[in-house]
Amino acid sequence: MSRQAVHGKNTAGNTAGNTAAGTAASSPGSAALPLAVDRTSPVPLYHQLSRQLEEAIETGLLAPGSLLGNEIDLASRLGLSRPTVRQAIQSLVDKGLIVRRRGVGTQVVHNQFKRPLELSSLFDDLETAGRRPATHVLHNAVEPASAEAAALLGLAEGAQVHRIERLRLAHDEPVAYLRNELPTGLLALETADLEATGLYRLLRGANITLHSARQAIGARAATAEEAARLGEAEGAPVLTMKRTTFDDMGRAVEYGSHLYRAARYSFEFQLLVRPA
Numbered sequence: 001m002s003r004q005a006v007h008g009k010n011t012a013g014n015t016a017g018n019t020a021a022g023t024a025a026s027s028p029g030s031a032a033l034p035l036a037v038d039r040t041s042p043v044p045l046y047h048q049l050s051r052q053l054e055e056a057i058e059t060g061l062l063a064p065g066s067l068l069g070n071e072i073d074l075a076s077r078l079g080l081s082r083p084t085v086r087q088a089i090q091s092l093v094d095k096g097l098i099v100r101r102r103g104v105g106t107q108v109v110h111n112q113f114k115r116p117l118e119l120s121s122l123f124d125d126l127e128t129a130g131r132r133p134a135t136h137v138l139h140n141a142v143e144p145a146s147a148e149a150a151a152l153l154g155l156a157e158g159a160q161v162h163r164i165e166r167l168r169l170a171h172d173e174p175v176a177y178l179r180n181e182l183p184t185g186l187l188a189l190e191t192a193d194l195e196a197t198g199l200y201r202l203l204r205g206a207n208i209t210l211h212s213a214r215q216a217i218g219a220r221a222a223t224a225e226e227a228a229r230l231g232e233a234e235g236a237p238v239l240t241m242k243r244t245t246f247d248d249m250g251r252a253v254e255y256g257s258h259l260y261r262a263a264r265y266s267f268e269f270q271l272l273v274r275p276a
Contacts, residue, residue, distance in 0.1 A: 037078055045080060050088040057097050057108055064171075068098065068106040097263075109173075122178070123198025126170050133198075134172070137191045138229075139165035142184060149181040149255045152244045160184050164194060167229055170264070174231045177259040186253060199254070209248040216242045219262065230261050237262040 037048045056062040068074070068089065075085045089106060092098045098108050126133035145153065145161040155161070161181040168176040180199060182189070187206035194202070200210060218240040227234045239260040247253050 035074075035078060037080065046084045046087040046091070049074075049078065049080070049085065050091045053088065053092060054097060057092075062108050064108055066108040067104070068108070070105065094263075122168055122176060123201065126168075126175070132171050134169040135195045136167040136169070137164065137194050138167060139163065140189060140191050140194065145181055148257075152255050153181065153183055153252045155183065162186075162189050164189060164199075166194060173264065174229065175261055175264050177226060177229050178256065179258065180254055180256045182254050183252075203253065208253055210253070211246055211248040211250075213243050213245040215244075222259070226259055230259065232261060232263075239265060 035049065035052055037045050039045070041048065053062065053068070062068075071082050071085045071089065074080070075082045078085075089098065093100065098106055100106050123133050123135070141163055142160050143163055144158045145155055145163075147157060149155075149161060150157050150159055153161070162184055163181050164179070166178045166180075167174055168178055186208065187202060189202070203210060219237060220240060221235045222230065222232055222238045224234045226232075226238065227236055230236075230238070232238075239262050241256070241258045241260070243254075243256045243258075244252055245254040245256075
């Protein structure tokens with residue numbers, strides 16, 4: 001059995017027996033965090049440093065708001081050049097894990113949310129992880145289904161569906177842009193309810209038992225409109241997910257087409273070896 005994520009974990013160059021350079025104490029806000037580089041490793045020094053800092057952020061050793069300290073301090077402690085440390089820090093900035101703030105320094109922001117691939121609601125997953133989910137409803141109306149949704153929901157072309165568009169936030173930051181189409185008559189979808197909880201929780205509250213789903217995951221560049229909603233630059237990478245959900249009677253009850261910020265979100269897989 002193995003676990004993989006879109007952004008996998010790889011701790012390179014921190015084996016104590018092979019470390020050729022000294023270990024550095026943590027910077028302010030990250031007490032007792034050891035950092036080390038292995039000059040005998042083929043892994044670039046900047047990557048060794050960035051991976052150790054990234055892992056500390058992912059595991060909570062470097063909490064949101066922690067300061068990394070300045071490049072000169074890190075370079076001196078590890079015996080690295082400033083350009084090497086700068087490259088390591090920039091790679092974390094590019095992933096959205098840290099930010100440079102004038103007058104403050106380099107600061108950790110919220111780490112990436114890794115979501116297991118199972119039939120669950122993003123709202124529930126964020127709430128379980130303590131990420132303070134919130135929802136802004138951008139659109140909520142009954143209107144003709146898109147051609148794609150009609151085909152996947154088993155509806156006639158032009159049939160009426162309940163179409164909703166939402167922006168999902170975690171810790172007050174946009175994480176996902178969610179678009180759903182549902183057959184009419186399943187349940188009432190009030191904007192206040194959609195902003196208070198997740199769609200799957202509302203479906204379960206209407207005595208609809210979710211059983212299975214077909215799902216496809218991809219990646220592409222965000223359009224200008226999508227990027228503006230997600231707080232990203234135009235062309236920033238986004239993860240895509242399309243899902244058709246079925247109840248325990250085999251009815252298609254929901255079609256979703258969603259976008260996720262790649263810097264804040266990844267899908268996690270559990271893989272099994274097929275029996276011979």
